[in-house]
Amino acid sequence: MGNESGQNFQRRHQQIPLAVIKRLPVYHRYLSDLHQKEVARISSSELAAKIGITASQLRQDLSWFGSFGQQGYGYRVDELLREVSRILGLNQNIGMVLVGAGRLGRAIIHYANFKRRGFHTKAIFDNNPEIVGQIIDGIPVYDISELENYLKNHSIQIGVITTPATVAQEVADRLVRSGIKGIWNFAPVSLKVPDDVIVEHVHIGESLMVLSMKLQQRKASGPDS
Amino acid sequence: MGNESGQNFQRRHQQIPLAVIKRLPVYHRYLSDLHQKEVARISSSELAAKIGITASQLRQDLSWFGSFGQQGYGYRVDELLREVSRILGLNQNIGMVLVGAGRLGRAIIHYANFKRRGFHTKAIFDNNPEIVGQIIDGIPVYDISELENYLKNHSIQIGVITTPATVAQEVADRLVRSGIKGIWNFAPVSLKVPDDVIVEHVHIGESLMVLSMKLQQRKASGPDS
DNA sequence: CCTTTTTTGTTAAATATTTAACAATATTAG
């Protein structure tokens, strides 16, 4: 058994590298898969091979959070999945509101609600009178003017912005003023927020540009290299 | 004027770091903004400050592709925007097909078509008979069985996957067999493709987990640190 | 026309991340 059995969260007091943080959801996905397939144990080298990284990196990453494996045996899939879930904060319920009930907003509600447990979209806000009052996926749509009032009376941790880019900053400001500390932003703008607010930006357009660029590079440098 | 005036694409023969590639779309966005505001010139330090990086990094990044600035003057916004667009491959028309006409698919078509020039979704494929035959945003929806035949007869560079995770790999295989070299994947699976095919994965769920984790960390280590 | 200022592109130093190596230890096999 690991020497500290994962009792402690984040062993060292240094800041965890962003590169490590970004790999954790990937580990979670693969571990979920294995768990579903009822695989009981896996070694760092097997798991790393599946993911396409080195075993060293996997062990190094995990070591930021504790010791979850057993020498000579490897990791128990269910235990490691539980630990990674805990590290990711997936063991608690998180309340969200979504601003911008356009196509992307509707798609995200669906995605977020069905795919990931623990994240609950409690309310939707929009400025279109034709949408306000509707119920989308079981979630009520309120007028954007109600935003501050709603947030005052409900426990919400994350605000999701799926508005046009032009109003995203204004929405962010309003969320921040109402005490929201986490913003999941789909609008293609870099939001300016205070230091104590965390923004995760989903870079849809940027991702397509990266693909376009890589294709162009590949073409330029010869298809065989 | 820069000593080589950007005549050459990618000066050195080394591989361009992924970290650099990922920043280029950000540069593009800020330069577009400046261009729209009719700003004519900008120095590396001004632009870097806006973006929130160091001037050194900006100049270092650009130097991978050529010399676009002028000592004592800075960069001409229109020229640099043109160069960055060219590097990103935004100056050419790119044909795309989208597989999976669900909510996310429809949102992406809208997003990709309206927001970014150069990318044209030519056809949509789905297996739902109720959707097949429809026209979405001016784009015809065909039965998924038509995919290979369509790709044989049209010039398509990118396949977009917005199907459920369960069928994403199968769709990817079919795209690859039809000669597609670029895949823009929204399904939460790591696609296995040959080395000459480029996959860009939009990590929607993973991004939410990262946000969740950062919130949890912030909470744990005290709101003031 | 000359001097001062600005700002680039690049070389070098500092920092961060990844990979390799290995001692420690649990498991397995005989």
Add this chain to the structure above:
DNA sequence: CTAATATTGTTAAATATTTAACAAAAAAGG
């Protein structure tokens, strides 16, 4: 019970990325 094998967590080395420093050169000001 002992020896051989497997595999972790961690320390050290290698690699990559970021930042700083600065010579070169253009622009601005007199």
